[in-house]
Structures are given as structure tokens and as C-alpha cells.
Amino acid sequence: MNAWLAQHWQALALALRRLVATPVNTLLSLLAIGIALALPAGGQMLLVNALQLARDGAPTPRISLYADLAADRRAVQQIEARLKNHPAIKSAQLIPREATLARMKSGEGLGDVIDALPGNPFPDAFVVTPADDSPAAMDALADELRKLPKVEHVQLDSDWARRLHALLQVGRTGVVLLALLLGVGLVAITFNTIRLQVMASRAEIELSRLLGATDAFVRRPFHYFGVLLGLAGGGLAWLIVAAATLWLKQPIGELVKLYNLDFALSPLALVDSLALLGAAGALGWLGAGLSLRQHLGDH
Amino acid sequence: MIRFDHASKRYPPGIDALADVSFTVGKGELVTVGGHSGAGKSTLLKLIAGIERPTSGAVLVNGQNVGSLKRKAMPYLRRNLGLVFQDQKLLFDRNAFDNVMLPLAITGFPPAEAKRRVQAALDKVGLLDRQKAMPVMLSGGEQQRLALARAVVGRPNILLADEPTAHLDAETAADVARTFLEFRDVGVTVLIATYDDSLFGAPRRLTLHHGRLQ
Numbered sequence: 001m002n003a004w005l006a007q008h009w010q011a012l013a014l015a016l017r018r019l020v021a022t023p024v025n026t027l028l029s030l031l032a033i034g035i036a037l038a039l040p041a042g043g044q045m046l047l048v049n050a051l052q053l054a055r056d057g058a059p060t061p062r063i064s065l066y067a068d069l070a071a072d073r074r075a076v077q078q079i080e081a082r083l084k085n086h087p088a089i090k091s092a093q094l095i096p097r098e099a100t101l102a103r104m105k106s107g108e109g110l111g112d113v114i115d116a117l118p119g120n121p122f123p124d125a126f127v128v129t130p131a132d133d134s135p136a137a138m139d140a141l142a143d144e145l146r147k148l149p150k151v152e153h154v155q156l157d158s159d160w161a162r163r164l165h166a167l168l169q170v171g172r173t174g175v176v177l178l179a180l181l182l183g184v185g186l187v188a189i190t191f192n193t194i195r196l197q198v199m200a201s202r203a204e205i206e207l208s209r210l211l212g213a214t215d216a217f218v219r220r221p222f223h224y225f226g227v228l229l230g231l232a233g234g235g236l237a238w239l240i241v242a243a244a245t246l247w248l249k250q251p252i253g254e255l256v257k258l259y260n261l262d263f264a265l266s267p268l269a270l271v272d273s274l275a276l277l278g279a280a281g282a283l284g285w286l287g288a289g290l291s292l293r294q295h296l297g298d299h
Numbered sequence: 300m301i302r303f304d305h306a307s308k309r310y311p312p313g314i315d316a317l318a319d320v321s322f323t324v325g326k327g328e329l330v331t332v333g334g335h336s337g338a339g340k341s342t343l344l345k346l347i348a349g350i351e352r353p354t355s356g357a358v359l360v361n362g363q364n365v366g367s368l369k370r371k372a373m374p375y376l377r378r379n380l381g382l383v384f385q386d387q388k389l390l391f392d393r394n395a396f397d398n399v400m401l402p403l404a405i406t407g408f409p410p411a412e413a414k415r416r417v418q419a420a421l422d423k424v425g426l427l428d429r430q431k432a433m434p435v436m437l438s439g440g441e442q443q444r445l446a447l448a449r450a451v452v453g454r455p456n457i458l459l460a461d462e463p464t465a466h467l468d469a470e471t472a473a474d475v476a477r478t479f480l481e482f483r484d485v486g487v488t489v490l491i492a493t494y495d496d497s498l499f500g501a502p503r504r505l506t507l508h509h510g511r512l513q
């Protein structure tokens with residue numbers, strides 16, 4: 001166990017020595033990886049913030065339900081009871097037809113028109129707030145409510161939610177696409193850096209094999225090298241995003257104040273930060289593995 | 300310990316470096332391999348270490364057929380061998396201590412024990428006080444002794460050396476040769492390609508002529 005740990009420690013130390021031995025190369029690779037990863041990471045940060053802003057600032061999507069004009073009090077109470085007990089409904093508020101009539105009458109110019117009508121033209125209505133406000137769930141709920149007895153009309157004011165949802169979907173796809181492309185970029189950078197390392201260490205690799213080194217022994221420091229490069233690049237990307245967040249915080253604060261919104265830009269979430277570092281390390285390992293397979297040879 | 304059984308080695312264009320070579324070297328024996336330049340001395344040592352494989356015949360080391368050894372098994376064969384290369388193959392980017400440390404790092408020796416062994420090996424060849432020196436700062440004779448220290452640090456049971464005393468002045472060559480004799484005396488099997496066997500007492504000698512054993 002001690003010897004096993006010592007071997008890994010030696011490989012790690014060797015990888016670090018090689019990183020430090022070529023500072024310009026290392027720095028350039030780190031910059032390339034850092035900037036490449038900062039793009040999807042920054043995109044994710046903006047996306048999460050946009051989602052938060054949308055949740056906070058947008059009117060909650062609702063469903064309006066209008067009872068049949070002929071429905072009597074009892075029928076309306078039955079509808080109300082069913083809405084209140086429905087598991088997919090967060091809240092349902094009754095707006096009695098009398099209240100609507102009174103409100104409309106006080107409206108400018110409408111009073112006379114309404115007075116001229118024989119009875120109350122307005123139905124009893126409900127404002128329903130669904131538990132799940134995704135467009136699909138709201139559609140399903142609206143369809144179900146339409147089938148209730150004595151319900152004349154159900155209106156879904158989810159256009160806005162639909163547009164937002166679609167927009168966020170585009171954003172999410174964009175971030176995934178960026179992450180994929182730049183992940184491949186990271187693998188390519190590591191691949192090339194390891195290629196140069198292997199070439200620079202030819203003599204040592206050849207000698208190690210003559211002295212009884214296994215493939216694992218030869219590969220280990222390069223794998224560590226790839227992981228270190230990835231992790232350091234991921235760390236740099238995190239710093240870039242953190243700096244951008246700090247820098248944007250004030251101007252964005254000014255902007256949202258103009259819209260009377262209560263919102264502050266949040267930095268990259270902890271889970272996303274860990275995912276960034278994890279992915280960077282894993283891609284570094286992968287790039288190193290591919291490069292070793294190509295350049296170490298299994299003669 | 301080492302057995303060649305009608306072993307031949309032909310390099311790609313059709314050069315017969317070794318042809319139908321048979322001999323046996325027992326445990327604790329010191330044998331020199333002589334012959335003109337290009338006679339096949341280096342090739343013979345390379346077959347033992349599995350650096351080259353025989354094109355026909357068999358080479359057995361510690362009972363294992365080196366020619367048919369699996370790639371994965373090769374490292375473990377080599378860990379029983381101490382190799383002194385004709386071109387020494389020292390690593391010039393690390394000091395004497397770290398050069399000698401390499402075989403122990405490869406086998407995964409515990410660090411404290413490894414350090415003691417490296418210093419003992421350097422002491423054996425008279426380089427203990429130069430352990431921090433980089434190879435370029437060492438003389439030709441010192442580099443040769445450093446290569447020897449690296450070959451023996453893993454306490455191999457077979458020691459193979461390719462012209463270890465070439466380019467050395469008489470006194471240094473005698474020193475190096477004496478070290479080989481000391482290893483033979485503690486039971487190590489020693490095979491040395493050399494033009495100058497007089498340095499090694501009156502050893503058993505294999506002489507090659509255009510790849511054939513005389």
C-alpha cells in the first residue's frame with residue numbers, strides 16, 4: 001500500500017515537474033483551456049440567472065376558468081370544491097359574478113352599457129394557479145378542467161410562459177453545444193500537449209522500458225499531467241467566470257432597477273463549479289489517454 | 300541461468316547478426332563475449348534482455364523462453380537483469396542519485412529503503428560524494444561507473460554489460476572490472492561484451508565471428 005501510494009506520488013511529482021519545466025507551453029495550454037471552458041461555464045451562469053430572473057419577475061402563469069351563466073350557486077360551489085382538492089392546483093380563487101359586475105360598472109363609459117343589459121352578463125370565474133407551471137403540465141390541466149360540468153370556458157394565459165420556456169430551451173441547447181464543442185477542443189489541446197511531452201521524454205520512456213517499466217508506469221505521469229492541465233484550466237475558467245460575474249453585477253443591478261425588479265446576479269453555482277472542474281479533469285485524462293495510445297506505441 | 304539453443308538473429312535487410320548460437324552460462328559464472336566490431340556481441344546481449352527476439356532458435360533466461368515471452372511479462376523479466384548499455388543511456392536532466400533511483404522507482408520500492416539502496420550502489424562504485432552531480436559534470440569514467448551503479452541497484456541475479464570498459468583509462472577500467480568480479484563473487488551471473496578480457500582475470504570466453512560462435 002505504502003509502495004503503491006509512493007508510485008502514484010512519484011508519478012504526480014513527475015507530472016508537476018514536467019508542467020513546470022515548460023512554463024511557456026504550460027501557460028499557453030492553460031490559457032487556451034481556461035478560455036475555452038469559460039464560454040460554456042459563463043453561458044451556464046447567465047442561463048441560471050435568466051431562469052431566476054424569469055421566475056422572480058414574470059407574472060405567475062395562471063388558468064382562468066369561467067362557469068356556465070346558467071350555473072347556480074350550488075354548481076359553482078361544487079366546482080370550487082373540486083378545484084381546491086385537485087392535486088395539480090396550488091390555489092384557486094373564486095371571483096363572484098357580482099364582483100365582476102361591480103368592477104365593470106365602475107369602469108369608464110361601461111356603466112351605461114351594462115345598465116342597459118337585462119341581467120348580469122358576467123359568469124362566476126376562478127383564477128387557478130397550477131402547481132407545475134410548465135407549458136405541458138398547464139395544457140393538460142386546462143384540458144381536464146374543460147371537462148368539468150358547468151364549465152363554459154377555460155383560458156390559458158401561458159403564451160408568455162411558453163415563449164420564455166422556448167427561449168430558455170434555446171439557451172440551454174446553446175450551452176450544451178458550446179460545452180460539447182469546447183470539450184472536444186480541450187481534448188485536442190491536451191492531446192497535443194501530451195504529444196509534445198512524449199516526444200520530449202522519448203529517452204526516458206525508452207530507458208524506463210529497458211529497466212522493466214510496465215505500460216502503466218510509463219503512462220501514469222502523462223495521465224496525471226492531462227488531469228492537472230484540465231483541472232488547472234477548469235480552475236482558470238472558473239476564475240474568468242467569477243471575475244465576469246463581479247464585473248457585470250453592478251451594471252446589471254442598474255438595469256433591473258429600471259424595470260423595478262429585485263434581482264442580483266449570482267455567481268456560478270457550487271454544483272456547476274464542481275461539474276466544471278470534474279469535466280475538465282476527466283477530459284484532460286481522456287485527451288492524455290488518446291494521445292498516449294497514438295504516440296506511445298505498443299510495439 | 301542463460302541458455303542459447305541454436306539461436307539466430309537476422310535483421311530486416313538480411314543481415315545475419317547471429318547464426319546458430321548455442322551455449323549455457325550457469326549461476327554465478329562470469330563470461331566475456333569477444334569478437335570484431337559487428338560480430339554480434341551487442342545483439343547477443345539484446346536477445347537475453349528481450350530487446351530483440353531471435354528469428355529462430357530459443358533463448359532461455361531463468362528458465363523462461365525470452366523469444367516467446369508476452370509483452371506484459373517482459374518488464375518482470377527485465378527486473379531480474381542489470382543492464383550496462385554500450386551508450387550508457389544516462390538521463391542528463393537529472394542528477395546521479397536520481398539516475399540510479401530510476402530502476403527502484405520502476406519496481407515501486409518504498410522510498411526510504413530505496414534511498415539507502417541507491418546510496419549503497421553509489422558507494423560501491425565510488426560516487427557517493429557525487430550523488431548530487433548532473434551527469435554532464437562527471438568524467439567519462441564516472442559516467443561509466445554511474446551506469447554500473449544503476450545496473451546493480453536492483454540487486455539483479457544477472458548482470459549484462461556491453462563494452463563497459465571501452466574509452467576508459469587503464470586504471471579506471473581495472474576498477475570497473477574489479478566491481479564486476481565482486482558481483483560474480485556474491486553469486487551474480489555476469490556476461491560482458493568486451494575486447495579486453497585480461498581485465499577480468501581468466502574468464503570463460505565466447506568468441507563471435509560474423510555472428511557465429513568460434
Ligand SMILES: Nc1ncnc2c1ncn2[C@@H]1O[C@H](COP(=O)(O)OP(=O)(O)O)[C@@H](O)[C@H]1O
Binds near residue numbers: 335337340
Ligand atoms: N537494428 C539493426 N538493424 C539492422 N542491422 C543491425 C541492427 N543492429 C545491429 N545490426 C547489424 O548486425 C551486426 C551485428 O551488430 P552488433 O551486434 O551491434 O555487433 P557488435 O556489438 O559485435 O559490434 C552488424 O552487422 C550490425 O550492422
Ligand SMILES: [Mg+2]
Binds near residue numbers: 340341342385461
Ligand atoms: Mg556492440
